[in-house]
Amino acid sequence: MAGSKFSRQREAIKEYLSHTKEHPTADTVYTNIRSIYPHVSLGTVYRNLNLLAEQGEVMKLNCSDGVVRFDGNPEPHYHFICSKCGSVLDLNMDSIDHINDMAGKDFKGRIEGHTIIFHGNCPECNIS
Amino acid sequence: MAGSKFSRQREAIKEYLSHTKEHPTADTVYTNIRSIYPHVSLGTVYRNLNLLAEQGEVMKLNCSDGVVRFDGNPEPHYHFICSKCGSVLDLNMDSIDHINDMAGKDFKGRIEGHTIIFHGNCPECNIS
DNA sequence: ATAATAATAGTAATTATTATTATATCCCTA
DNA sequence: TAGGGATATAATAATAATTACTATTATTAT
Structure with missing residues:
Protein backbone atom coordinates (compact mmCIF):
# COMPACT_ATOMS: atom_id res chain seq x y z
CA MET A 1 0.00 0.00 0.00
CA GLY A 72 -19.50 -3.18 5.08
CA ASN A 73 -20.65 -4.33 1.66
CA PRO A 74 -19.02 -2.09 -0.95
CA GLU A 75 -20.76 -3.77 -3.88
CA PRO A 76 -23.44 -1.57 -5.51
CA HIS A 77 -26.84 -2.30 -4.07
CA TYR A 78 -29.93 -0.43 -2.98
CA HIS A 79 -31.15 0.57 0.45
CA PHE A 80 -34.42 0.98 2.26
CA ILE A 81 -35.11 3.19 5.26
CA CYS A 82 -38.17 2.68 7.45
CA SER A 83 -40.10 5.90 7.93
CA LYS A 84 -41.38 4.64 11.30
CA CYS A 85 -38.40 3.14 13.10
CA GLY A 86 -35.60 4.52 10.93
CA SER A 87 -33.84 1.22 10.41
CA VAL A 88 -31.84 0.83 7.23
CA LEU A 89 -32.02 -2.43 5.27
CA ASP A 90 -30.37 -3.84 2.17
CA LEU A 91 -32.64 -4.62 -0.74
CA ASN A 92 -32.29 -7.70 -2.88
CA MET A 93 -32.79 -6.14 -6.28
CA ASP A 94 -31.00 -6.00 -9.63
CA SER A 95 -29.16 -2.89 -10.70
CA ILE A 96 -31.24 -0.60 -12.87
CA ASP A 97 -28.56 1.31 -14.69
CA HIS A 98 -30.85 2.07 -17.60
CA ILE A 99 -32.30 4.90 -15.52
CA ASN A 100 -28.97 6.69 -16.04
CA ASP A 101 -29.76 6.85 -19.74
CA MET A 102 -33.27 8.10 -19.00
CA ALA A 103 -31.85 10.80 -16.78
CA GLY A 104 -29.30 11.75 -19.45
CA LYS A 105 -31.83 12.09 -22.29
CA ASP A 106 -32.53 15.75 -21.76
CA PHE A 107 -29.34 16.66 -19.90
CA LYS A 108 -26.23 18.31 -21.31
CA GLY A 109 -23.87 16.91 -18.69
CA ARG A 110 -22.81 13.32 -18.14
CA ILE A 111 -24.63 10.90 -15.84
CA GLU A 112 -22.23 8.41 -14.28
CA GLY A 113 -24.33 6.75 -11.63
CA HIS A 114 -27.05 7.07 -9.05
CA THR A 115 -28.01 6.29 -5.51
CA ILE A 116 -31.51 5.31 -4.52
CA ILE A 117 -33.07 5.16 -1.12
CA PHE A 118 -36.47 3.53 -0.89
CA HIS A 119 -38.75 4.32 2.00
CA GLY A 120 -41.88 2.90 3.56
CA ASN A 121 -42.56 0.48 6.39
CA CYS A 122 -40.04 -2.19 7.27
CA PRO A 123 -41.22 -5.79 7.80
CA GLU A 124 -41.49 -5.25 11.57
CA CYS A 125 -43.32 -1.94 11.45
CA ASN A 126 -45.60 -3.14 8.67
CA ILE A 127 -47.37 -5.61 10.99
CA SER A 128 -48.70 -3.12 13.52
CA MET B 1 -54.31 28.06 8.73
CA GLY B 72 -38.74 25.61 -3.96
CA ASN B 73 -40.43 23.10 -6.22
CA PRO B 74 -42.31 20.60 -4.02
CA GLU B 75 -43.47 18.47 -6.96
CA PRO B 76 -41.73 15.08 -7.13
CA HIS B 77 -38.74 15.21 -9.42
CA TYR B 78 -35.20 13.91 -9.59
CA HIS B 79 -31.91 15.57 -8.82
CA PHE B 80 -28.37 15.51 -10.09
CA ILE B 81 -25.25 16.44 -8.16
CA CYS B 82 -21.98 17.19 -9.92
CA SER B 83 -19.10 15.20 -8.49
CA LYS B 84 -16.66 17.92 -9.51
CA CYS B 85 -18.23 21.23 -8.53
CA GLY B 86 -20.99 19.95 -6.25
CA SER B 87 -23.79 21.90 -7.89
CA VAL B 88 -27.26 20.41 -7.65
CA LEU B 89 -29.54 20.46 -10.68
CA ASP B 90 -33.11 19.42 -11.44
CA LEU B 91 -33.55 16.67 -13.99
CA ASN B 92 -36.26 16.71 -16.62
CA MET B 93 -37.35 13.11 -16.39
CA ASP B 94 -40.56 11.15 -15.90
CA SER B 95 -41.32 9.46 -12.59
CA ILE B 96 -40.28 5.84 -12.49
CA ASP B 97 -42.51 4.49 -9.78
CA HIS B 98 -42.36 0.97 -11.15
CA ILE B 99 -39.01 0.61 -9.41
CA ASN B 100 -40.95 0.58 -6.14
CA ASP B 101 -42.55 -2.68 -7.25
CA MET B 102 -39.18 -4.07 -8.25
CA ALA B 103 -37.78 -3.18 -4.84
CA GLY B 104 -40.79 -4.75 -3.14
CA LYS B 105 -40.58 -8.08 -4.98
CA ASP B 106 -38.35 -9.77 -2.45
CA PHE B 107 -39.13 -7.57 0.54
CA LYS B 108 -41.50 -8.32 3.39
CA GLY B 109 -42.17 -4.69 4.27
CA ARG B 110 -43.99 -2.06 2.26
CA ILE B 111 -42.26 0.26 -0.23
CA GLU B 112 -43.97 3.64 -0.40
CA GLY B 113 -41.55 5.73 -2.40
CA HIS B 114 -37.99 6.52 -3.25
CA THR B 115 -35.49 9.28 -3.71
CA ILE B 116 -32.82 9.17 -6.37
CA ILE B 117 -29.75 11.30 -6.73
CA PHE B 118 -27.86 10.98 -9.98
CA HIS B 119 -24.21 11.93 -10.13
CA GLY B 120 -21.60 12.63 -12.76
CA ASN B 121 -20.35 15.78 -14.48
CA CYS B 122 -22.61 18.79 -14.87
CA PRO B 123 -22.82 20.56 -18.25
CA GLU B 124 -20.16 23.08 -17.22
CA CYS B 125 -17.68 20.61 -15.75
CA ASN B 126 -18.20 18.17 -18.62
CA ILE B 127 -16.49 20.52 -21.10
CA SER B 128 -13.07 20.69 -19.47
C1' DA C 1 17.95 -3.09 15.70
C1' DT C 2 17.34 1.57 13.85
C1' DA C 3 15.32 5.23 11.66
C1' DA C 4 11.71 7.21 8.96
C1' DT C 5 7.02 7.86 8.74
C1' DA C 6 2.26 6.88 9.26
C1' DA C 7 -1.27 6.10 12.89
C1' DT C 8 -3.03 6.80 17.40
C1' DA C 9 -5.17 8.80 21.77
C1' DG C 10 -6.65 12.62 23.81
C1' DT C 11 -8.18 17.01 23.37
C1' DA C 12 -9.63 21.26 21.26
C1' DA C 13 -11.99 23.49 17.60
C1' DT C 14 -15.41 23.85 14.01
C1' DT C 15 -19.78 23.47 11.77
C1' DA C 16 -24.61 22.71 11.36
C1' DT C 17 -28.59 22.74 13.78
C1' DT C 18 -31.84 23.14 17.63
C1' DA C 19 -33.39 25.14 22.17
C1' DT C 20 -34.44 29.14 25.10
C1' DT C 21 -36.54 33.44 26.23
C1' DA C 22 -37.97 38.06 26.34
C1' DT C 23 -40.08 41.00 22.97
C1' DA C 24 -42.70 41.97 18.79
C1' DT C 25 -46.27 40.83 15.47
C1' DC C 26 -50.46 38.92 13.90
C1' DC C 27 -55.30 38.45 13.95
C1' DC C 28 -59.74 37.41 16.26
C1' DT C 29 -63.34 39.66 18.63
C1' DA C 30 -65.87 43.27 20.64
C1' DT D 1 -60.18 49.99 15.37
C1' DA D 2 -58.54 48.84 20.15
C1' DG D 3 -57.55 44.95 23.34
C1' DG D 4 -55.84 40.53 24.22
C1' DG D 5 -54.36 35.89 23.48
C1' DA D 6 -51.41 33.17 20.63
C1' DT D 7 -47.74 32.60 17.45
C1' DA D 8 -43.35 34.33 15.49
C1' DT D 9 -39.20 36.69 16.02
C1' DA D 10 -34.27 38.14 17.22
C1' DA D 11 -30.58 37.21 19.84
C1' DT D 12 -28.19 34.10 22.20
C1' DA D 13 -26.95 29.73 24.28
C1' DA D 14 -26.64 24.88 23.85
C1' DT D 15 -26.09 20.53 21.46
C1' DA D 16 -24.46 17.09 18.16
C1' DA D 17 -21.54 15.52 14.55
C1' DT D 18 -17.31 15.90 12.64
C1' DT D 19 -12.64 17.54 11.87
C1' DA D 20 -8.07 19.53 13.36
C1' DC D 21 -4.06 19.46 16.32
C1' DT D 22 -0.15 17.43 18.73
C1' DA D 23 2.76 14.65 21.42
C1' DT D 24 3.41 9.77 21.59
C1' DT D 25 3.22 5.02 19.72
C1' DA D 26 3.22 1.43 16.16
C1' DT D 27 4.59 -0.19 11.70
C1' DT D 28 7.83 -1.18 8.17
C1' DA D 29 11.91 -0.66 5.14
C1' DT D 30 16.77 -0.97 5.61
Whole structure:
Protein backbone atom coordinates (compact mmCIF):
# COMPACT_ATOMS: atom_id res chain seq x y z
CA MET A 1 0.00 0.00 0.00
CA ALA A 2 1.59 3.25 -1.13
CA GLY A 3 2.08 5.57 1.82
CA SER A 4 -0.25 3.61 4.05
CA LYS A 5 0.49 1.39 7.01
CA PHE A 6 -1.33 -1.47 8.62
CA SER A 7 -3.35 -0.60 11.69
CA ARG A 8 -5.10 -3.07 13.95
CA GLN A 9 -7.79 -0.52 14.72
CA ARG A 10 -8.60 -0.13 11.04
CA GLU A 11 -8.68 -3.91 10.60
CA ALA A 12 -11.07 -4.22 13.52
CA ILE A 13 -13.37 -1.61 12.01
CA LYS A 14 -13.40 -3.36 8.64
CA GLU A 15 -13.93 -6.71 10.33
CA TYR A 16 -16.81 -5.38 12.39
CA LEU A 17 -18.52 -3.76 9.40
CA SER A 18 -18.20 -6.87 7.25
CA HIS A 19 -19.94 -9.00 9.86
CA THR A 20 -22.95 -6.88 10.68
CA LYS A 21 -26.20 -6.53 8.77
CA GLU A 22 -26.83 -3.23 10.49
CA HIS A 23 -25.77 0.00 8.87
CA PRO A 24 -24.12 1.59 11.88
CA THR A 25 -23.29 5.23 12.41
CA ALA A 26 -19.74 6.29 13.23
CA ASP A 27 -20.70 6.48 16.88
CA THR A 28 -22.07 2.94 16.89
CA VAL A 29 -18.89 1.68 15.25
CA TYR A 30 -16.94 3.54 17.92
CA THR A 31 -18.89 1.91 20.73
CA ASN A 32 -18.38 -1.55 19.27
CA ILE A 33 -14.68 -1.17 18.52
CA ARG A 34 -14.19 0.06 22.07
CA SER A 35 -15.15 -3.37 23.35
CA ILE A 36 -12.04 -4.70 21.60
CA TYR A 37 -9.75 -1.67 21.91
CA PRO A 38 -11.02 0.25 24.94
CA HIS A 39 -8.72 3.20 24.26
CA VAL A 40 -9.61 3.75 20.63
CA SER A 41 -10.55 7.35 19.98
CA LEU A 42 -13.51 8.68 18.06
CA GLY A 43 -11.20 10.56 15.71
CA THR A 44 -9.50 7.32 14.76
CA VAL A 45 -12.85 5.75 13.96
CA TYR A 46 -13.93 8.67 11.80
CA ARG A 47 -10.61 8.82 9.99
CA ASN A 48 -10.56 5.11 9.21
CA LEU A 49 -14.20 4.96 8.19
CA ASN A 50 -13.62 7.73 5.67
CA LEU A 51 -10.36 6.15 4.54
CA LEU A 52 -12.01 2.77 3.98
CA ALA A 53 -14.86 4.45 2.12
CA GLU A 54 -12.40 6.32 -0.14
CA GLN A 55 -10.58 3.07 -0.85
CA GLY A 56 -13.87 1.43 -1.74
CA GLU A 57 -13.65 -1.12 1.06
CA VAL A 58 -16.85 0.03 2.69
CA MET A 59 -19.75 2.24 1.62
CA LYS A 60 -20.71 5.56 3.17
CA LEU A 61 -24.44 6.15 3.17
CA ASN A 62 -26.03 9.56 3.35
CA CYS A 63 -29.48 8.40 4.27
CA SER A 64 -32.43 10.59 3.43
CA ASP A 65 -32.97 11.30 7.12
CA GLY A 66 -29.63 13.10 7.15
CA VAL A 67 -27.86 10.46 9.22
CA VAL A 68 -24.53 9.17 7.93
CA ARG A 69 -24.16 5.39 8.10
CA PHE A 70 -21.64 2.81 6.93
CA ASP A 71 -22.11 -0.42 5.06
CA GLY A 72 -19.50 -3.18 5.08
CA ASN A 73 -20.65 -4.33 1.66
CA PRO A 74 -19.02 -2.09 -0.95
CA GLU A 75 -20.76 -3.77 -3.88
CA PRO A 76 -23.44 -1.57 -5.51
CA HIS A 77 -26.84 -2.30 -4.07
CA TYR A 78 -29.93 -0.43 -2.98
CA HIS A 79 -31.15 0.57 0.45
CA PHE A 80 -34.42 0.98 2.26
CA ILE A 81 -35.11 3.19 5.26
CA CYS A 82 -38.17 2.68 7.45
CA SER A 83 -40.10 5.90 7.93
CA LYS A 84 -41.38 4.64 11.30
CA CYS A 85 -38.40 3.14 13.10
CA GLY A 86 -35.60 4.52 10.93
CA SER A 87 -33.84 1.22 10.41
CA VAL A 88 -31.84 0.83 7.23
CA LEU A 89 -32.02 -2.43 5.27
CA ASP A 90 -30.37 -3.84 2.17
CA LEU A 91 -32.64 -4.62 -0.74
CA ASN A 92 -32.29 -7.70 -2.88
CA MET A 93 -32.79 -6.14 -6.28
CA ASP A 94 -31.00 -6.00 -9.63
CA SER A 95 -29.16 -2.89 -10.70
CA ILE A 96 -31.24 -0.60 -12.87
CA ASP A 97 -28.56 1.31 -14.69
CA HIS A 98 -30.85 2.07 -17.60
CA ILE A 99 -32.30 4.90 -15.52
CA ASN A 100 -28.97 6.69 -16.04
CA ASP A 101 -29.76 6.85 -19.74
CA MET A 102 -33.27 8.10 -19.00
CA ALA A 103 -31.85 10.80 -16.78
CA GLY A 104 -29.30 11.75 -19.45
CA LYS A 105 -31.83 12.09 -22.29
CA ASP A 106 -32.53 15.75 -21.76
CA PHE A 107 -29.34 16.66 -19.90
CA LYS A 108 -26.23 18.31 -21.31
CA GLY A 109 -23.87 16.91 -18.69
CA ARG A 110 -22.81 13.32 -18.14
CA ILE A 111 -24.63 10.90 -15.84
CA GLU A 112 -22.23 8.41 -14.28
CA GLY A 113 -24.33 6.75 -11.63
CA HIS A 114 -27.05 7.07 -9.05
CA THR A 115 -28.01 6.29 -5.51
CA ILE A 116 -31.51 5.31 -4.52
CA ILE A 117 -33.07 5.16 -1.12
CA PHE A 118 -36.47 3.53 -0.89
CA HIS A 119 -38.75 4.32 2.00
CA GLY A 120 -41.88 2.90 3.56
CA ASN A 121 -42.56 0.48 6.39
CA CYS A 122 -40.04 -2.19 7.27
CA PRO A 123 -41.22 -5.79 7.80
CA GLU A 124 -41.49 -5.25 11.57
CA CYS A 125 -43.32 -1.94 11.45
CA ASN A 126 -45.60 -3.14 8.67
CA ILE A 127 -47.37 -5.61 10.99
CA SER A 128 -48.70 -3.12 13.52
CA MET B 1 -54.31 28.06 8.73
CA ALA B 2 -54.81 26.01 11.87
CA GLY B 3 -52.57 27.28 14.64
CA SER B 4 -50.29 29.11 12.25
CA LYS B 5 -49.92 32.80 11.57
CA PHE B 6 -48.73 34.80 8.64
CA SER B 7 -45.13 35.90 8.81
CA ARG B 8 -43.43 38.16 6.30
CA GLN B 9 -40.13 36.39 6.91
CA ARG B 10 -41.65 33.04 5.99
CA GLU B 11 -43.26 34.55 2.90
CA ALA B 12 -39.93 36.00 1.84
CA ILE B 13 -38.25 32.61 2.25
CA LYS B 14 -40.94 30.89 0.19
CA GLU B 15 -40.78 33.65 -2.42
CA TYR B 16 -37.01 33.41 -2.64
CA LEU B 17 -37.02 29.62 -2.99
CA SER B 18 -39.69 29.64 -5.67
CA HIS B 19 -37.67 32.02 -7.82
CA THR B 20 -34.28 30.38 -7.75
CA LYS B 21 -33.02 27.45 -9.76
CA GLU B 22 -30.31 26.88 -7.20
CA HIS B 23 -30.83 24.45 -4.37
CA PRO B 24 -29.60 26.63 -1.55
CA THR B 25 -28.50 25.56 1.91
CA ALA B 26 -30.13 27.07 4.99
CA ASP B 27 -27.17 29.40 5.31
CA THR B 28 -27.49 30.62 1.73
CA VAL B 29 -31.19 31.26 2.27
CA TYR B 30 -30.27 33.16 5.42
CA THR B 31 -27.78 35.37 3.56
CA ASN B 32 -30.30 36.17 0.84
CA ILE B 33 -33.23 36.89 3.14
CA ARG B 34 -30.98 39.22 5.10
CA SER B 35 -30.79 41.52 2.10
CA ILE B 36 -34.53 42.06 2.53
CA TYR B 37 -34.82 41.71 6.30
CA PRO B 38 -31.39 42.59 7.68
CA HIS B 39 -32.32 41.53 11.21
CA VAL B 40 -33.70 38.09 10.39
CA SER B 41 -32.11 35.42 12.55
CA LEU B 42 -30.71 32.09 11.47
CA GLY B 43 -33.07 30.29 13.82
CA THR B 44 -36.04 31.86 12.08
CA VAL B 45 -34.73 30.67 8.72
CA TYR B 46 -34.22 27.12 9.96
CA ARG B 47 -37.61 26.99 11.65
CA ASN B 48 -39.45 28.24 8.60
CA LEU B 49 -37.56 26.07 6.15
CA ASN B 50 -38.47 23.01 8.18
CA LEU B 51 -42.03 24.24 8.61
CA LEU B 52 -42.46 24.80 4.88
CA ALA B 53 -40.96 21.39 4.17
CA GLU B 54 -43.37 19.73 6.61
CA GLN B 55 -46.29 21.51 4.99
CA GLY B 56 -45.11 20.31 1.59
CA GLU B 57 -44.50 23.82 0.26
CA VAL B 58 -40.83 23.22 -0.36
CA MET B 59 -38.63 20.14 -0.55
CA LYS B 60 -35.79 19.31 1.80
CA LEU B 61 -32.93 17.54 0.05
CA ASN B 62 -30.41 15.34 1.79
CA CYS B 63 -27.87 15.27 -0.98
CA SER B 64 -25.42 12.40 -1.19
CA ASP B 65 -22.60 14.73 -0.19
CA GLY B 66 -24.26 15.12 3.20
CA VAL B 67 -25.25 18.73 2.66
CA VAL B 68 -28.86 19.67 3.36
CA ARG B 69 -30.43 21.81 0.65
CA PHE B 70 -33.87 23.19 -0.12
CA ASP B 71 -35.88 23.19 -3.33
CA GLY B 72 -38.74 25.61 -3.96
CA ASN B 73 -40.43 23.10 -6.22
CA PRO B 74 -42.31 20.60 -4.02
CA GLU B 75 -43.47 18.47 -6.96
CA PRO B 76 -41.73 15.08 -7.13
CA HIS B 77 -38.74 15.21 -9.42
CA TYR B 78 -35.20 13.91 -9.59
CA HIS B 79 -31.91 15.57 -8.82
CA PHE B 80 -28.37 15.51 -10.09
CA ILE B 81 -25.25 16.44 -8.16
CA CYS B 82 -21.98 17.19 -9.92
CA SER B 83 -19.10 15.20 -8.49
CA LYS B 84 -16.66 17.92 -9.51
CA CYS B 85 -18.23 21.23 -8.53
CA GLY B 86 -20.99 19.95 -6.25
CA SER B 87 -23.79 21.90 -7.89
CA VAL B 88 -27.26 20.41 -7.65
CA LEU B 89 -29.54 20.46 -10.68
CA ASP B 90 -33.11 19.42 -11.44
CA LEU B 91 -33.55 16.67 -13.99
CA ASN B 92 -36.26 16.71 -16.62
CA MET B 93 -37.35 13.11 -16.39
CA ASP B 94 -40.56 11.15 -15.90
CA SER B 95 -41.32 9.46 -12.59
CA ILE B 96 -40.28 5.84 -12.49
CA ASP B 97 -42.51 4.49 -9.78
CA HIS B 98 -42.36 0.97 -11.15
CA ILE B 99 -39.01 0.61 -9.41
CA ASN B 100 -40.95 0.58 -6.14
CA ASP B 101 -42.55 -2.68 -7.25
CA MET B 102 -39.18 -4.07 -8.25
CA ALA B 103 -37.78 -3.18 -4.84
CA GLY B 104 -40.79 -4.75 -3.14
CA LYS B 105 -40.58 -8.08 -4.98
CA ASP B 106 -38.35 -9.77 -2.45
CA PHE B 107 -39.13 -7.57 0.54
CA LYS B 108 -41.50 -8.32 3.39
CA GLY B 109 -42.17 -4.69 4.27
CA ARG B 110 -43.99 -2.06 2.26
CA ILE B 111 -42.26 0.26 -0.23
CA GLU B 112 -43.97 3.64 -0.40
CA GLY B 113 -41.55 5.73 -2.40
CA HIS B 114 -37.99 6.52 -3.25
CA THR B 115 -35.49 9.28 -3.71
CA ILE B 116 -32.82 9.17 -6.37
CA ILE B 117 -29.75 11.30 -6.73
CA PHE B 118 -27.86 10.98 -9.98
CA HIS B 119 -24.21 11.93 -10.13
CA GLY B 120 -21.60 12.63 -12.76
CA ASN B 121 -20.35 15.78 -14.48
CA CYS B 122 -22.61 18.79 -14.87
CA PRO B 123 -22.82 20.56 -18.25
CA GLU B 124 -20.16 23.08 -17.22
CA CYS B 125 -17.68 20.61 -15.75
CA ASN B 126 -18.20 18.17 -18.62
CA ILE B 127 -16.49 20.52 -21.10
CA SER B 128 -13.07 20.69 -19.47
C1' DA C 1 17.95 -3.09 15.70
C1' DT C 2 17.34 1.57 13.85
C1' DA C 3 15.32 5.23 11.66
C1' DA C 4 11.71 7.21 8.96
C1' DT C 5 7.02 7.86 8.74
C1' DA C 6 2.26 6.88 9.26
C1' DA C 7 -1.27 6.10 12.89
C1' DT C 8 -3.03 6.80 17.40
C1' DA C 9 -5.17 8.80 21.77
C1' DG C 10 -6.65 12.62 23.81
C1' DT C 11 -8.18 17.01 23.37
C1' DA C 12 -9.63 21.26 21.26
C1' DA C 13 -11.99 23.49 17.60
C1' DT C 14 -15.41 23.85 14.01
C1' DT C 15 -19.78 23.47 11.77
C1' DA C 16 -24.61 22.71 11.36
C1' DT C 17 -28.59 22.74 13.78
C1' DT C 18 -31.84 23.14 17.63
C1' DA C 19 -33.39 25.14 22.17
C1' DT C 20 -34.44 29.14 25.10
C1' DT C 21 -36.54 33.44 26.23
C1' DA C 22 -37.97 38.06 26.34
C1' DT C 23 -40.08 41.00 22.97
C1' DA C 24 -42.70 41.97 18.79
C1' DT C 25 -46.27 40.83 15.47
C1' DC C 26 -50.46 38.92 13.90
C1' DC C 27 -55.30 38.45 13.95
C1' DC C 28 -59.74 37.41 16.26
C1' DT C 29 -63.34 39.66 18.63
C1' DA C 30 -65.87 43.27 20.64
C1' DT D 1 -60.18 49.99 15.37
C1' DA D 2 -58.54 48.84 20.15
C1' DG D 3 -57.55 44.95 23.34
C1' DG D 4 -55.84 40.53 24.22
C1' DG D 5 -54.36 35.89 23.48
C1' DA D 6 -51.41 33.17 20.63
C1' DT D 7 -47.74 32.60 17.45
C1' DA D 8 -43.35 34.33 15.49
C1' DT D 9 -39.20 36.69 16.02
C1' DA D 10 -34.27 38.14 17.22
C1' DA D 11 -30.58 37.21 19.84
C1' DT D 12 -28.19 34.10 22.20
C1' DA D 13 -26.95 29.73 24.28
C1' DA D 14 -26.64 24.88 23.85
C1' DT D 15 -26.09 20.53 21.46
C1' DA D 16 -24.46 17.09 18.16
C1' DA D 17 -21.54 15.52 14.55
C1' DT D 18 -17.31 15.90 12.64
C1' DT D 19 -12.64 17.54 11.87
C1' DA D 20 -8.07 19.53 13.36
C1' DC D 21 -4.06 19.46 16.32
C1' DT D 22 -0.15 17.43 18.73
C1' DA D 23 2.76 14.65 21.42
C1' DT D 24 3.41 9.77 21.59
C1' DT D 25 3.22 5.02 19.72
C1' DA D 26 3.22 1.43 16.16
C1' DT D 27 4.59 -0.19 11.70
C1' DT D 28 7.83 -1.18 8.17
C1' DA D 29 11.91 -0.66 5.14
C1' DT D 30 16.77 -0.97 5.61
